[in-house]
Amino acid sequence: MIKCVIIDDEPLARLVVREYLGAFKEVDVLQECGDGFEGVKAIMQHKPDIIFLDIQMPKINGFEMLELLDPVPDVIFTTAFDEYAIKAFDNNAIDYLLKPFSKDRFEKAFEKWLTNRVNPKENPSKTFMDNRVRNQDENSRIVVKTHNQIRIIPIHEIIYLEAYDDYVKIHTGDGLFVKKRTMSSFEQGLNPQEFVRVHRSFMIKLDQITRIEQPEKDSHVALLKNGSRVPLSKTGYAKLKVSLGMK
Amino acid sequence: MQIQDIKYTRFVSFYILNGIFWIAAQTYIVTGFNIPIKIAVFDALLSNLLVIAAGISTYNILRFYKPARENILYPRIWALLLTIVISALFRSITFHLFKTDSAYLHFIELSMPVRVVFNLLNITILSVFTVLWFYFNEQQQNQQRTLDAETLTKEAELVSLRQQLQPHFLFNSLNSISALVGTRPEEARKMIHQLSEFLRGTLRNNEHESFALADELKHLQLYLDIEKVRFGHRLSPFIDAQPETLRCKIPPLVLQPLVENAIKFGLYDVVGEVEIGIVCKMENTNLTVTITNPFDEQTSTPKKGAGFGLTSVQRRLYLLFARNDLLVTNYNNSLFTTTVIIPQAI
Numbered sequence: 001m002i003k004c005v006i007i008d009d010e011p012l013a014r015l016v017v018r019e020y021l022g023a024f025k026e027v028d029v030l031q032e033c034g035d036g037f038e039g040v041k042a043i044m045q046h047k048p049d050i051i052f053l054d055i056q057m058p059k060i061n062g063f064e065m066l067e068l069l070d071p072v073p074d075v076i077f078t079t080a081f082d083e084y085a086i087k088a089f090d091n092n093a094i095d096y097l098l099k100p101f102s103k104d105r106f107e108k109a110f111e112k113w114l115t116n117r118v119n120p121k122e123n124p125s126k127t128f129m130d131n132r133v134r135n136q137d138e139n140s141r142i143v144v145k146t147h148n149q150i151r152i153i154p155i156h157e158i159i160y161l162e163a164y165d166d167y168v169k170i171h172t173g174d175g176l177f178v179k180k181r182t183m184s185s186f187e188q189g190l191n192p193q194e195f196v197r198v199h200r201s202f203m204i205k206l207d208q209i210t211r212i213e214q215p216e217k218d219s220h221v222a223l224l225k226n227g228s229r230v231p232l233s234k235t236g237y238a239k240l241k242v243s244l245g246m247k
Numbered sequence: 248m249q250i251q252d253i254k255y256t257r258f259v260s261f262y263i264l265n266g267i268f269w270i271a272a273q274t275y276i277v278t279g280f281n282i283p284i285k286i287a288v289f290d291a292l293l294s295n296l297l298v299i300a301a302g303i304s305t306y307n308i309l310r311f312y313k314p315a316r317e318n319i320l321y322p323r324i325w326a327l328l329l330t331i332v333i334s335a336l337f338r339s340i341t342f343h344l345f346k347t348d349s350a351y352l353h354f355i356e357l358s359m360p361v362r363v364v365f366n367l368l369n370i371t372i373l374s375v376f377t378v379l380w381f382y383f384n385e386q387q388q389n390q391q392r393t394l395d396a397e398t399l400t401k402e403a404e405l406v407s408l409r410q411q412l413q414p415h416f417l418f419n420s421l422n423s424i425s426a427l428v429g430t431r432p433e434e435a436r437k438m439i440h441q442l443s444e445f446l447r448g449t450l451r452n453n454e455h456e457s458f459a460l461a462d463e464l465k466h467l468q469l470y471l472d473i474e475k476v477r478f479g480h481r482l483s484p485f486i487d488a489q490p491e492t493l494r495c496k497i498p499p500l501v502l503q504p505l506v507e508n509a510i511k512f513g514l515y516d517v518v519g520e521v522e523i524g525i526v527c528k529m530e531n532t533n534l535t536v537t538i539t540n541p542f543d544e545q546t547s548t549p550k551k552g553a554g555f556g557l558t559s560v561q562r563r564l565y566l567l568f569a570r571n572d573l574l575v576t577n578y579n580n581s582l583f584t585t586t587v588i589i590p591q592a593i
Binding site for chain 2: 009010011012013015016019034035037056057058059080081098099100101
């Protein structure tokens with residue numbers, strides 16, 4: 001039996017997918033979800049083989065939902081937006097169906113997935129890549145999952161970021177959150193006028209700095225509004241000076 | 248700027264090639280009169296460099312002053328003046344340098360009329376060429392400007408067309424129809440009719456003509472009905488209009504984008520049911536339409552004034568009424584309110 005989950009905020013759009021899937025006997029649609037929160041829950045609960053995913057959805061979009069999952073199931077995107085196609089394929093999408101799509105087109109996508117599944121030519125890495133162009137929404141917020149809930153952190157609430165193995169610790173006024181994403185992808189995504197990478201493992205929001213201290217010769221530390229002390233590397237200190245207009 | 252540079256190097260290379268050609272030719276001719284080669288080369292170099300200097304000064308003057316067509320005499324007088332100046336200069340320089348070489352000085356005296364004519368000719372050629380160069384440049388710049396203006400107009404038209412057709416709305420609606428066809432063909436047919444009527448209304452929209460609020464609300468109702476089919480029970484809109492407002496005039500493309508915006512932010516910012524309110528009232532001689540939608544105070548940061556891409560509506564209102572205070576947004580208690588005021592001519 002193949003386990004499926006359909007995630008789309010329009011009931012009729014889910015109905016189309018369900019109807020088209022009816023042609024395949026061995027498929028079981030375990031759940032239909034109307035938003036990304038339900039989607040995450042359903043995927044963690046059912047561990048589906050494949051999901052059909054809309055992009056524009058309430059609160060968090062399809063891409064942001066995938067970021068919360070580890071491992072990520074196989075995805076076929078279904079959307080009326082053609083501008084996300086490249087991004088979708090960059091993220092190992094099986095296929096990208098533009099609404100409204102025909103039954104033929106749908107079956108082609110699904111059959112392609114079925115054959116690849118039976119004899120996988122290559123096993124593409126299933127972790128969600130994050131080195132991609134992010135849309136405006138995604139640049140103004142970060143979606144994270146704590147053990148029992150999903151949080152949307154507005155960018156302006158970040159105090160500083162700290163690298164932590166494959167993860168990044170996000171320090172906010174509201175506490176600490178962890179996100180599986182690289183530091184350099186944050187560096188690319190965040191506005192350099194607001195955030196500066198001051199160290200291989202640290203990035204701070206400029207307006208959070210209260211003071212810069214020099215405890216020893218050749219070593220600098222930034223003091224933040226919340227009392228944290230963040231070490232500055234040599235190049236980081238130079239960058240910071242430029243950003244603060246000290247040079 | 249790049250094109251300008253390339254053309255400029257061509258211009259300069261013409262000057263240089265022209266100079267080299269005449270220097271070679273003159274050297275050859277002068278040696279024919281039994282003048283030693285060294286002196287002949289100097290002679291050719293000096294007279295041609297003077298001509299080039301004259302050409303450059305013409306170029307610099309033309310950069311700042313372009314004679315009108317009726318003043319065609321000015322450039323000629325200028326060329327004649329330059330000729331006299333450089334010929335005299337040539338004569339005094341050579342007479343000063345070759346005081347002892349009487350044979351060469353004699354040759355200069357004899358050839359002076361030829362030199363003057365030759366200089367005049369050469370300077371005229373260079374000036375004509377320079378004038379033409381400026382003329383073509385200007386022509387090209389004008390052409391470019393016209394082209395740019397046309398492109399801009401077309402782009403603006405395209406953007407407004409796309410905005411009116413709202414491809415995402417259209418494709419998602421077609422997808423809903425596709426779903427309904429299988430199970431509920433009657434509803435599918437109904438939605439096709441609604442969508443057609445809505446599109447017809449959109450195409451009818453003339454940017455400059457105002458419509459009665461009643462018509463605008465009818466159009467809006469079609470839009471809301473379609474959205475209700477798409478989003479099912481999640482969306483519950485209501486329209487509430489005082490009877491006396493129905494005959495008020497409202498410009499097109501004002502209400503529609505505001506409602507779209509409210510729906511978009513309502514639907515994508517909140518999980519669960521979304522109530523969209525549209526309330527029309529008279530206040531003095533103004534028509535006031537208030538649109539409300541829920542939003543999440545935790546995650547959205549609505550900007551004060553006209554955020555949320557409402558700027559284009561504000562711009563339209565400014566162009567129509569020359570007022571900046573006709574669109575007001577407000578938020579509290581998880582409710583976002585957009586109020587638009589349309590002054591009515593009495």
